[in-house]
Amino acid sequence: MEETRQLESSIDRLLNEEKQMRLAENVAGTRKAATEILKLCFEAKDWKLLNEQILNLSKKRGQLKQAVQSMVQQAMQYIDQTPDVETRVGLIKTLNNVSAGKIYVEIERARLTKKLAKIKEEQGLIAEAADLIQEVAVETFGAMAKTEKIAFILEQVRLCLDRQDFVRAQILSRKINPRVFDADTKKEEKKPKEGENMVEEAPADIPTLLELKRIYYELMIRYYSHNNEYLEICRSYKAIYDIPSVKENSEQWIPVLRKICWFLALAPHDPMQSSLLNATLEDKNLSEIPDFKMLLKQIVTMEVIQWTSLWNKLKDEFEKEKSMIGGSLGDKAGEDLKLRIIEHNILVVSKYYSRITLKRLAELLCLTTEEAEKHLSEMVVSKALIAKIDRPSSVICFQIVKDSNEVLNSWATNLEKLLDLVEKSCHQIHKETMVHKAALRA
Numbered sequence: 001m002e003e004t005r006q007l008e009s010s011i012d013r014l015l016n017e018e019k020q021m022r023l024a025e026n027v028a029g030t031r032k033a034a035t036e037i038l039k040l041c042f043e044a045k046d047w048k049l050l051n052e053q054i055l056n057l058s059k060k061r062g063q064l065k066q067a068v069q070s071m072v073q074q075a076m077q078y079i080d081q082t083p084d085v086e087t088r089v090g091l092i093k094t095l096n097n098v099s100a101g102k103i104y105v106e107i108e109r110a111r112l113t114k115k116l117a118k119i120k121e122e123q124g125l126i127a128e129a130a131d132l133i134q135e136v137a138v139e140t141f142g143a144m145a146k147t148e149k150i151a152f153i154l155e156q157v158r159l160c161l162d163r164q165d166f167v168r169a170q171i172l173s174r175k176i177n178p179r180v181f182d183a184d185t186k187k188e189e190k191k192p193k194e195g196e197n198m199v200e201e202a203p204a205d206i207p208t209l210l211e212l213k214r215i216y217y218e219l220m221i222r223y224y225s226h227n228n229e230y231l232e233i234c235r236s237y238k239a240i241y242d243i244p245s246v247k248e249n250s251e252q253w254i255p256v257l258r259k260i261c262w263f264l265a266l267a268p269h270d271p272m273q274s275s276l277l278n279a280t281l282e283d284k285n286l287s288e289i290p291d292f293k294m295l296l297k298q299i300v301t302m303e304v305i306q307w308t309s310l311w312n313k314l315k316d317e318f319e320k321e322k323s324m325i326g327g328s329l330g331d332k333a334g335e336d337l338k339l340r341i342i343e344h345n346i347l348v349v350s351k352y353y354s355r356i357t358l359k360r361l362a363e364l365l366c367l368t369t370e371e372a373e374k375h376l377s378e379m380v381v382s383k384a385l386i387a388k389i390d391r392p393s394s395v396i397c398f399q400i401v402k403d404s405n406e407v408l409n410s411w412a413t414n415l416e417k418l419l420d421l422v423e424k425s426c427h428q429i430h431k432e433t434m435v436h437k438a439a440l441r442a
Contacts, residue, residue, distance in 0.1 A: 007040060007041075010040055011040060014033050015037065018033035018037070019060075022067070027066045027067070034057050034067045035070055038071060038078075039074070042078050045083075047083075050091070055097070069104055072099055075095055076112065089116065092112050092115055092119075107141060107143060109136070110136045110152060114133060117155070126163050130160055130162070133159055145201060146180070148206050150176055151206050153173075153175050153176055154219060158219055161222050173220065176216060181210070210245065213240075217236040221237065230263045230267040231263070231276075234259075257283070257289065258289060258321070261296055262318075262321065264280060277300060295310070304348050305345060307342075318334065339375075342375050346361075346365070347384070350387065354397070354399045355399070356395070357394055358372060358373060358394040358396060361376070361396060369394075376389070386400055
């Protein structure tokens with residue numbers, strides 16, 4: 001009781017002092033008095049009184065911004081020293097109420113919301129944690145450090161992915177421009193001009209820009225894996241592979257390069273996939289994993305691939321991926337790989353044949369005629385190639401039907417080429433004749 005009386009009298013004395021300083025607009029004095037009151041409550045371990053005093057002081061008429069900011073910052077140091085979760089949540093909610101709508105403590109409010117979301121996540125309330133953290137739009141905070149902003153948005157994306165909200169995760173991920181990770185960190189930061197907001201330093205627990213780059217692409221891999229967007233997954237792994245810390249450590253880059261090769265093989269054929277494929281084949285590190293180099297070379301080479309022999313070589317490697325960085329390639333990966341090999345083989349056949357029977361195509365693809373027709377039809381629908389099937393005679397034509405103008409133009413071009421060749425031949429004959437005549441006269 002004696003200690004309680006002493007605490008109350010000390011607080012009353014400091015409240016009077018705070019009032020005098022506040023009315024006199026003495027920033028340093030008001031700040032000192034307000035923080036001393038909070039310190040006394042904390043030392044007495046009276047958490048209920050601490051919450052009351054924070055609310056009381058923040059609602060005082062004409063309360064100075066600097067005093068509120070100092071109070072919030074000081075009270076935030078006490079959060080980790082609370083005796084239980086309930087008290088911690090109570091203190092965070094009190095500080096959130098105080099900082100709501102106040103632009104000068106927006107960074108502190110964001111950090112408090114992040115802490116509260118983490119507590120909710122630990123309690124298993126992922127949906128509630130995701131809703132809480134999404135309320136804060138850190139991209140508008142001018143005074144927050146770039147790395148802290150990125151880390152906060154990535155936390156929002158992660159919680160959305162954890163609750164299977166893929167649409168919102170994509171919207172949030174677009175707030176980060178991937179080019180920001182390629183910025184030169186060694187460059188000196190520009191000093192702010194007079195009147196500009198000072199950018200605060202990021203807390204010590206915030207990862208570096210390159211660490212954030214890896215986290216960002218790992219989250220994007222999770223997002224793209226949901227819809228089996230193999231090419232985008234491959235590009236994300238390529239970005240991770242290009243991080244200097246990954247390239248320096250063979251234990252890290254070998255699993256990532258394996259994933260790049262797998263997803264290149266799984267991605268549908270298009271110009272971007274072809275470009276990435278050729279760029280990967282030029283990588284010297286690929287010689288460390290010969291089976292994958294063989295796989296990519298087979299895809300690039302315009303020859304029919306025998307699926308059974310290829311799968312027998314790569315089946316063990318495919319199973320190994322489950323225990324490596326990034327986990328398994330997905331539930332449909334095996335089926336999709338077979339489909340890509342079939343598509344590759346059809347493209348090869350279309351290059352070498354202008355007309356072929358359906359039966360012969362099925363033999364080359366090691367499929368039944370029904371399956372061969374189905375895969376060919378799907379490729380024609382997706383505009384991967386041009387073909388027509390004459391079903392009564394079971395003949396496939398890969399040639400484009402030309403109209404009369406195109407036929408005439410091609411004939412005219414061929415005639416022009418022929419006449420050029422005749423002219424060149426006549427010139428050469430005339431030249432040889434003149435040389436021989438000159439030699440005979442001599």
